[in-house]
Each structure stands twice: as C-alpha cells, then as structure tokens.
Amino acid sequence: MMAEKHLNQQHLHEQRLSAEGDINTTAERRRWQDAIDHQPTLNLLEEDARYFLHQSMSTPCLDVLSKADGIYIEDDRGHRYMDFHGNNVHQLGYGHPYVVQKIKDQLDTLPFSPRRFTNQTAVDCAKKLAEICPDDLNRVLFAPGGTSVVGIALKLARVVTGNHKVVSLWDSFHGASLDAIGVGGEACFREGMGPLTPGVERIPPAVSYRGVWPGEDGSDVHYADYLEYVIEKEGGVGAFIAETVRNTDVQVPSQAYWKRVREICDRHNVLLIIDEIPNGMGRSGEWFTFQRYGITPDILCIGKGLGGGIVPMAAMITSDKFNVAGNISLGHYTHEKSPVGCAAALATMEVIEQDNLLDKVKDDERYVRDRLETMKDRYDLIGDVRGIGLLWGIELVICRDNKTRAREEAEKVLYRCLELGMSFKISQGNVLQLSPPLVISRKELSRALDIVEQAISEVIEGKELHHES
Known part of the structure; x- marks a missing residue:
C-alpha cells in the first residue's frame, strides 16, 4: 500500500513538472545522454x-552550447539546431547584427547609469x-x-485600487519569485513553498480542447462569467492577471472571452494586468497579442524578447491616470534605466519595424496553420493544433475520443527532432510547443515542419511495429 502511494505521488510530481516543460530525468533523456560520445561535452x-545548485527542469542539462546565430544554436560537437524554444527571447534570433552594433555603440559611451540619473537611451526607449x-x-x-x-x-494595482x-x-x-509564483498557477513552482501571496483566487483558464467546462459550440465565454462570479463573491479584488494567449501549451481564447473579461474588470473597478512577457514584441503578428483581441489592459508586462535575445530587459507599462505612486518604490532596481538594456530594446523595436516583421508573421501564421491542419488530418496521434x-501547439493524444495524453510519444518526437536538427519544448507532458524566431525564412520554416512530421510519422510506425512484435 505504501509503495503504491509513493508511486502515485511520484506520478503526480512528474505531471506537475511536465506542466511547464519536458522532464529531464526520464528514460528518453538518459538515452540521449548515453549517446553522447564526446568527452569534452561530458566533462563540462x-x-x-x-558547481550549479540543482533545480528541476535545469539539472541535468541537455547539452553544451558553443554558438548561437540567427535561428540556430550549435553544440560543441558542431551539431546545429533550429531553435523553436529559445526561452521566448529570440524574436530576432541570436546575435542580430543591428542589435549587436547598437549595444557596442552604447558600451563605448555610457555602459551604466546610476539609478538617480537618467540618460538619453532610456528616455528614447520609453518614448518608443x-x-x-x-x-x-x-x-x-x-x-532586469x-x-x-x-x-x-x-x-x-494595490496602490491604485486599495485592494490586495x-x-x-x-x-x-x-x-519564479515568491510573489510571482503566488499569483501563478503551476504547481511545480509552488510545491513545498509554504504560505505564498495572500488573497489570490485562481480560476480555470478558457481552454477549448480539454477545458473543465466544455461550452456549447466551442464557446468559452462562460469562463469569463466565472471570473465575475468570483470577483463578486470574494470582494476586495484589485486585479486580474493573465496572458492573452497562454504561452506554454498555447491556449488561444476567443475574442468574445477577452471582450467579456475587459467589461467585467471595468464594471468592478478591477485592474486588468496582461502578461505579454513571452508573447509580446511581435510573436502574434501585432506588437502585443492583446491587440488581436481588440482590448487594452490597464497594466502591461513585457520582457524576454524585448532585450533582443542578448540583454535581460523587461518593462511595466501603464497610463497617466495610474501615475499615482510617486511616494512608493515600486521597482527601484539597480539597472532600472540600463543604457545597454535600453539600447538593445530600442534596436529590437527598430528591427521589427524596418524588416516589416509583423506582416511577415501574419503570412507565416497562415502557412503554419495550413501545414499543421494537414498533419492533423493525416495522423490520429495529433488531437489538436492551435x-x-x-x-503553435500540437497536442498529441493516444485516443482522440477520450483525449488521453500521449506523453511517451511526445517525448520520443522531441528527441527525434533533436536528432534531426530541431529544438523545442514540451508542455503539459504532451503538447509540442513551437515558437521559432520571427526572422525565420519560409524555407527554414518548411524544413522545421518537415522534421516534426517525419518524427511523428516515425514514432507512429515504431509504435505499430512494437505492437506487432
């Protein structure tokens, strides 16, 4: 009985870990590492x-990188991978020459600005x-x-509304900080942490494929209605925080959902905080994903790709009417007006404009949608694409009728794609999450989708052969 209980607890623990990304302690990971026959890689x-403190999803590491340029990362054995993960910082790929040059220019003039001073680059970045x-x-x-x-x-939000x-x-x-995991909803970050941010109420997300409350004709507006129910019952709510589109496993709510959320927040004087940290800076074909939904948040959080894939950089943006905290240190960070960070961010925005990347992404969206829908029609292992x-997310299932997550198959697809020269992450244990650099060419994009299809096909064939034997 105790052994069974332990196995159940271990299974639940692994499910929690897989919510954010692929697990790096599985048999497939060990097989990958056992195949490394390069001693310098093994030594490093x-x-x-x-020397690094161990933590889940970081230890052990997958491989050793020696180069990163354009859409590619390269390990120290010379293997190159198209990077469809990039920790969501790689909208412009790696080492974009325009961004690199702007950073070098800034380093030559003003490499750091103490917090009590301002500088032209920081002001220009804020204006942009x-x-x-x-x-x-x-x-x-x-x-940072x-x-x-x-x-x-x-x-x-606490200052503006008086509600915590x-x-x-x-x-x-x-x-991943204590206050952030306090409002986050992933158990793998909160496990064993004890008391967190008080006064946080979590509600189910608007999930179309396997939501807890399936709506009629695919509607998801009732998820927004539940937000209003909680606000009214709980009382004292100051903010609702969410990603417009959830990045990890790519959950795409309807426009009606977000219109209703905006109306509910306005009606109850609740500030809408939109987290565009992974998806902002053009990934949706607009500067920010919420623009695809015709809404505007009260507070916007951006980061990751803002630094051009080089400099850690983030920003909170709000409106004049909420400029009411002059006597409170809201941030007060050492690198608050980093000239180098702002140079990278400013250059990133300029590249997106100069290269018309927003229009390019919209064209790429149509191409990827067609390719993935064709794959779904061809392979029963694919339960949903969105x-x-x-x-993009490709959700793999063992059975389309009961939507059983195909966790082992997803992991096999991941490592086969790595062998074929493409890197991405898995979310929720069975969702292949694809987020390539926005600068990717159509030829490269086509090749990457070919790799995904080849891996899925091979995993299906291998499974069938195994069953026959």
Whole structure:
C-alpha cells in the first residue's frame, strides 16, 4: 500500500513538472545522454552538475552550447539546431547584427547609469514603447526581467485600487519569485513553498480542447462569467492577471472571452494586468497579442524578447491616470534605466519595424496553420493544433475520443527532432510547443515542419511495429 502511494505521488510530481516543460530525468533523456560520445561535452556537463545548485527542469542539462546565430544554436560537437524554444527571447534570433552594433555603440559611451540619473537611451526607449503601445499606455518602468515587472504591476494595482486580492488562472506562469509564483498557477513552482501571496483566487483558464467546462459550440465565454462570479463573491479584488494567449501549451481564447473579461474588470473597478512577457514584441503578428483581441489592459508586462535575445530587459507599462505612486518604490532596481538594456530594446523595436516583421508573421501564421491542419488530418496521434502568429501547439493524444495524453510519444518526437536538427519544448507532458524566431525564412520554416512530421510519422510506425512484435 505504501509503495503504491509513493508511486502515485511520484506520478503526480512528474505531471506537475511536465506542466511547464519536458522532464529531464526520464528514460528518453538518459538515452540521449548515453549517446553522447564526446568527452569534452561530458566533462563540462559534469562540471555544470558539480558547481550549479540543482533545480528541476535545469539539472541535468541537455547539452553544451558553443554558438548561437540567427535561428540556430550549435553544440560543441558542431551539431546545429533550429531553435523553436529559445526561452521566448529570440524574436530576432541570436546575435542580430543591428542589435549587436547598437549595444557596442552604447558600451563605448555610457555602459551604466546610476539609478538617480537618467540618460538619453532610456528616455528614447520609453518614448518608443509609448509609441508602439495602443491607447494611453505611455508610462514605463524598466526592470532586469519579467518576474520583476510582474511584481511592480501587483504593487501598483494595490496602490491604485486599495485592494490586495488578485484573481489569476490555473496553469499560468508569471515568473519564479515568491510573489510571482503566488499569483501563478503551476504547481511545480509552488510545491513545498509554504504560505505564498495572500488573497489570490485562481480560476480555470478558457481552454477549448480539454477545458473543465466544455461550452456549447466551442464557446468559452462562460469562463469569463466565472471570473465575475468570483470577483463578486470574494470582494476586495484589485486585479486580474493573465496572458492573452497562454504561452506554454498555447491556449488561444476567443475574442468574445477577452471582450467579456475587459467589461467585467471595468464594471468592478478591477485592474486588468496582461502578461505579454513571452508573447509580446511581435510573436502574434501585432506588437502585443492583446491587440488581436481588440482590448487594452490597464497594466502591461513585457520582457524576454524585448532585450533582443542578448540583454535581460523587461518593462511595466501603464497610463497617466495610474501615475499615482510617486511616494512608493515600486521597482527601484539597480539597472532600472540600463543604457545597454535600453539600447538593445530600442534596436529590437527598430528591427521589427524596418524588416516589416509583423506582416511577415501574419503570412507565416497562415502557412503554419495550413501545414499543421494537414498533419492533423493525416495522423490520429495529433488531437489538436492551435496557435497564433508564430506560436503553435500540437497536442498529441493516444485516443482522440477520450483525449488521453500521449506523453511517451511526445517525448520520443522531441528527441527525434533533436536528432534531426530541431529544438523545442514540451508542455503539459504532451503538447509540442513551437515558437521559432520571427526572422525565420519560409524555407527554414518548411524544413522545421518537415522534421516534426517525419518524427511523428516515425514514432507512429515504431509504435505499430512494437505492437506487432
């Protein structure tokens, strides 16, 4: 009985880990590592395990990288991978020459600005953000990472509304600090942490494929109605925080859902905090994903790709009417007006404009949708495909009728794709999450989807052969 209980607990633990990404302690991972016959790689992986504090999803590492350029990462054995993960910082790929040059120029003049001073690059970057943001989003605070700006947003919401309670979504990710996991919805980050941010109520996300409350004719508006129910019953709610489209397993709500959420927040004086940290800066074909839904948040959090895939950089953006916390240190970070970070961010925005990447992403979206829908028609292993811009999820299932997650198959597809030269992540244990650099060429995009299809086909064939034997 005790052994069975332990196995059940271990199974639940692995499911929690798989919510954010693929697990790096499985048999498939061991098979991958056992195949590495390059001693310098093995030595460095061993040193990494020796000197870094171990944590889930980081230890042991997959491989050793020596180069990153364009859409590719390269290990120290010379194997190149198209990077369809990139921790969501690689909208412009790696080492974009324009961004690199702007950073070098900034390093030659003003490499650091103490917090009590301002500088031209920081002001120009803030002005540019105000220019690309819709409506009255024009007040900015910078920070070194997305987790930090989420914390700033939560502080500002308390100041503006006088209420500390927050509603968020189950399975959401807003960062790894204590305050961020307090409003996040992924158990793998909260496990064993004890008391977290008080006054947080989590509600189910609007999930179309396997939602807890299937709607009629695919509708998801009732998920927004439940938000209003919680706000009214709980009382004292100051903010609702969510990603417009959930990045990890690519959940794409309807426009009606977000219109209703915006109306509910307005009606109850609840601030809408939109987390665009992984998806902002063009991944949806707009600067920010919420623009595809015709809404505007009260507070916007961006990061990751803002730094051009080089410099850690994030920003919280709000409007003039919420400029009411002059006597409170909302952020107060050492690199608050980093000239180098702002140079990278400014250059990133300029490249997106100069290269017309927003229009390109919309064209790519149509191409990827057609390719993936064709794959779904061809392979029963694919239960669902969903996405927006250059963010896509392929959900693998053992049976389409009961939607049983095909976890082992998904992992086999992942490692086969790595062998074929393509890297991505798995979410929820069975969703292949594809988020390539926005600068990817159509030829490269086609090749990547060919690799995915080849891997899926081979896994299906291998499974059938195994059953026959």
